[in-house]
C-alpha cells in the first residue's frame with residue numbers, strides 16, 4: 107500500500123476544507139467537497155433493503171453517500187471517511203479506504219502530539235471507535251519511531267506546517283480552556299490542566315523518555331542541526 111499517497115490525500119482534504127482542528131465534522135467535509143449524505147432511514151422500504159444489501163454501513167453512488175444512521179456515531183464517522191477514501195484515492199481497495207479513514211480521523215502526528223497512550227482516551231479525543239483508536243495508536247508508534255530515526259518525510263512536514271500554531275509555536279489540533287484556572291490546554295480532552303488535576307496526575311506520563319527523544323528529534327527537523 108502506498109501510505110504516502112494516502113497521507114497526501116488526507117492533507118489535500120484538510121487544506122481544501124480548511125480543517126485546522128480535530129475532531130472535525132465529517133458531514134461538513136463531505137458537503138464542502140460536493141457530496142450529499144443520505145440516511146438509510148430516509149429511504150423507502152425497498153430502498154432501505156437495497157442499501158443494506160450493498161453495505162451494512164455505507165456506500166456511494168455518484169455524488170451521493172448513503173449511510174446507515176442506525177449505527178453508532180463513531181462507526182458512522184469512520185464509514186463516511188472510508189467512502190471519502192474510495193472517492194479521493196479513486197480506488198476500490200477496502201484496505202486503502204480504511205487506512206485513509208483512520209489517517210484523516212486520527213493522524214499519527216496528532217496522536218503523537220496528544221501524548222495519549224491509552225486506546226480509550228484516544229477514542230474520546232478523536233471521536234473514533236475503540237477499534238480505530240487501537241489502529242491509530244499502533245500506527246502512531248510506528249510513525250514516531252520512523253520519524254525519530256529518519257526524520258520527517260515531505261508529506262509529514264506539510265502536515266506539520268498545516269497544524270503549526272505560530273502564536274504558540276507548536277503543533278496544535280485542539281485548543282480548550284481549563285475549566286478551573288482558564289489556562290489554554292493544547293491537544294487535550296481533559297477539562298482541567300495538569301496544575302488543577304494534581305490528585306489524578308500520573309507521574310509516569312512525565313518521565314516518558316520516548317517523548318524526550320522525540321522533542322530532540324523534532325528540534326533537529328525544525329532547526330536543522332544539533
Ligand SMILES: [Zn+2]
Pocket residue numbers: 188189192199200203
Ligand atoms: Zn469500501
Ligand SMILES: [Zn+2]
Pocket residue numbers: 284285286287288289298299300301302
Ligand atoms: Zn487549570
